[in-house]
Ligand code: HEC
């Protein structure tokens with residue numbers, strides 16, 4: 001059926017809807033169509049006033065180079081068991097890039113760590129499943145806990161965290177000066193300080209590596225620097241992350257078969273998938289949390305996922321900890337902090353923790369979900385069927401902190417109904433990203 005025809009019929013039925021509730025189009029009632037229409041299309045990413053260079057092409061190009069750049073990472077401090085996918089042994093430097101855990105060839109998820117449920121970084125196992133970065137720009141809060149609300153803030157935390165890349169802001173500034181000076185200076189003011197050149201007469205102003213109070217950094221001389229020089233380095237570090245953010249903003253996949261279906265192409269998805277769609281908005285009630293064109297309410301819920309798996313902590317307080325972090329030590333990297341280019345719309349300071357935040361995790365957007373296994377913050381489910389089986393049980397009763405959300409109840413789905421839901425989720429995969437966004441452009 002052509003789009004105009006379908007729209008015409010939806011309009012007609014809505015008009016007649018008051019007197020008869022029985023009309024159906026392609027098996028859906030008009031009430032159901034009203035729900036379905038809210039799920040498509042996905043609009044452009046929201047603007048990001050916290051990042052002045054969010055839409056700057058030069059910043060995005062620099063961000064892409066840095067995304068593939070291993071020299072951002074500092075020394076490995078953990079020796080994994082052979083076969084676990086480690087990229088170095090204690091003392092090795094420059095082994096981990098963002099791509100080590102967000103592989104562009106695999107929807108920006110980790111395919112290296114073994115087991116792949118959680119990620120192995122410079123300092124050990126991160127304890128959470130690596131998130132895809134495709135469409136990450138649509139989230140209000142980043143990470144499973146929502147521990148900041150800026151992609152640039154999340155990126156620089158990743159660089160400096162001892163367990164992830166163990167890099168630091170001074171190392172980053174020197175790397176930029178040595179390899180990306182032209183690109184950086186073209187986008188940001190002021191230009192990189194010439195004292196970052198190790199041959200400069202005043203090179204001692206900027207030690208080779210260091211971050212505030214970082215005992216693990218072998219030559220971490222941060223505290224000895226002049227405050228004005230510290231401020232310069234923080235600025236460079238934040239700018240670098242804002243460039244990364246400009247690149248991540250381009251990793252957007254929108255047009256999926258489901259969108260073509262809603263736009264009127266009745267054959268764009270299978271009849272099995274349509275059955276799944278009916279369940280998604282009806283009996284299975286997935287839409288209660290996975291709502292809107294991004295398929296996420298942008299909230300946090302306890303869905304009864306047990307803390308199970310080899311490198312998963314036995315206790316994870318989820319969003320409760322996220323709120324403590326974003327209002328405390330990570331506030332400086334959030335929309336509310338001094339590094340944000342616009343604090344006016346920030347929701348950080350108004351956050352108040354609720355008992356429901358205990359063991360709650362971010363509602364994942366479900367677009368492209370068929371390509372981002374394994375699933376949940378623990379990465380414990382290898383396929384979508386397993387995820388739906390957990391929902392079908394109404395979540396587990398024990399093995400996690402907090403209380404399961406009221407919206408999670410046993411669903412009494414039959415096996416064919418579970419298959420239909422999987423078939424529906426598979427129709428949410430968008431067109432592939434342009435190859436140039438997946439290319440390693442880092443300077444050798
Ligand atoms: C050692 C593995 C590892 C490395 C290296 C790494 N990440 Fe991550 N990344 C993760 C994991 C695991 C998560 C999920 C973290 C969480 O929420 O607990 C994540 C989450 C994210 C998110 C949040 C996405 C969302 O949906 O909210 C962003 C953004 C991100 N990473 C960017 C980066 C960038 C940029 C780099 C390089 C500077 C990087 N990461 C390096 C493992 C890694």
Ligand code: HEC
Pocket residue numbers: 280284285286287288289290300301302303305361362363364366369372374375376377378384387388391405407408421
């Ligand atoms: C109460 C809110 C809620 C309901 C209802 C709900 N979900 Fe979720 N969903 C979430 C949250 C929160 C997560 C992340 C949970 C975690 O990792 O602990 C999630 C995760 C997922 C994931 C894994 C995504 C990933 O990236 O790992 C899939 C798939 C999913 N949900 C599908 C569904 C389906 C299908 C239904 C209906 C049967 C459903 N959800 C119902 C809140 C909900």
